[in-house]
Amino acid sequence: MDFLILVPASVIVFALGASIGSFINVVVYRLPAKLSILFPPSRCPHCLRQLKAHDNVPVLGWLWLKGRCRYCKSKISVRYPVVEAITGIVFLLVLFGFKVSILTIGYWAFCSWLLALSLIDFDTMILPNQLTQSGLVLGIVFQMIVGFLPEASWSGLIHYLMGGIVGAVLGLWLFDAIAIFGSIAFGKTAMGGGDAKLAAMMGAWLGWKLLLLAGFLACTLGALAGSSAIILSKKKWGQKMPFGPFLALGAAIALFGGEAILSSYIRLFFPVT
Template sequence: MDILLTGLINLIVFVLGASIGSFLNVVIYRIPAGLSLLYPPSRCPHCLTRLGPFENVPLSGWLWLRGRCKHCHAPISMRYPLVEAATGLLFLGVLWNASTPVEMVGYWALLSWLVALALIDLDTLTLPNGLTQSGLVVGLGFQIAQAWGQGWNSAAVSRSLMGGIVGAVLGLWLLDIIALLGSLALGQTAMGAGDSKLAALMGAWLGWKYLLLAGFIACALGAFVGGGAIALGWLDRRQPMPFGPFLAIAAGLTALWGETILSAYLNLFFPVL
């Protein structure tokens, strides 16, 4: 019975995540295009025919259509079901690692923002202010909810909120400094303003300590992937590369396993402590 219940809960959470991923596909496409998220309803981007109920079902809709529009038979990008599946798996990851219901729901929201921002940056080399600013505000709300969930205490709430504010300010300053040093070293703009705003969002959710960890992971990933792409000739040294996806991946890893990563690092390099 326990196995069946666990399996049912996992299935429900995966379906919830895939459904959120379906909405994120709309966000990723429409916000950079300046379109409403609510109107018109989901439609084929080629023939603009409104999709039916079964065509809108996450994952199975794409499989049922065999990756093509039912009406004009134009191919439907495989990224749509991949985003839905990935979001479902991320929701499961949070379910398995979250210590409280508030943390679980909060990190579901954080990862949803990160998925949308990462893919928008990958597509357009921009990080929309509407998403970074709203994510920052919700992150500060998450800090309040976390403290409140552990028993209402004004001092604890103030402390938690201040931790989010300090993390946001540190994220903004840290990425601005990195961007300035990178621009001086390369002789051209190294990062867009959106990257520092995304880092501020991360700081609001994660706090200053885990923001520093996420920033280190993002820089390491960016240097490794960017250096490898340049060495292989896939990327020109002067060609812009979006940094938002690396920040998003690092923030996701930190949200899920930040304490484990930090403990392993401290035990490796500072065993006495």
């Protein structure tokens, strides 16, 4: 019986995630260009013809059109269906990890913000304030809801609210400090201001403990990626690279496995005697 429920539920959740991924593609393309993310409806970026509803079906629409515009036959980037599919998979992972709960709905939103910010930073080296600030506010509201709903407890609301605020402030201060000391050490700008704002948003959602883990993971992954790129001669020493995707990846790892990682760390280095 559980299997009979799980399969259709998974299909529905994947379809929902893929649809959100389709909207993320719109946000990633239009927001940096200062275009409305709502109007006009989806259209070909080459000939500007509005897409038909069945052409705009996530993942499948691209396959039906064989990766080309119905009208002008221009190529449509494969990134569009890939982002849609990844978002659908992420939605499934959140559902499997947090079951049917308010956490699932909240973390769907959090992961969507992270994905949109990562792609924009990868494309433009910019983390838009519209997304980091709205994501931070949404994270604080999420913490309040999580704290209040189980027992309609005002003390729980305040506890979670303060946890979100502390996490946001720590994220902002920590990465601002890294940017300042990095600039002094290297004699040039070491990190953009958007990274600190993204870290603040992450702290609002994750709290200070998981934020620190996410930040550590992001720095480690960024250093490994940067070193590998230099070794492979794909980048020169000192060349800028977007850090937002590494922050987002660190946040995702902390979200899904952070508690287990922290518990293992404590057992390893602070064993109970």
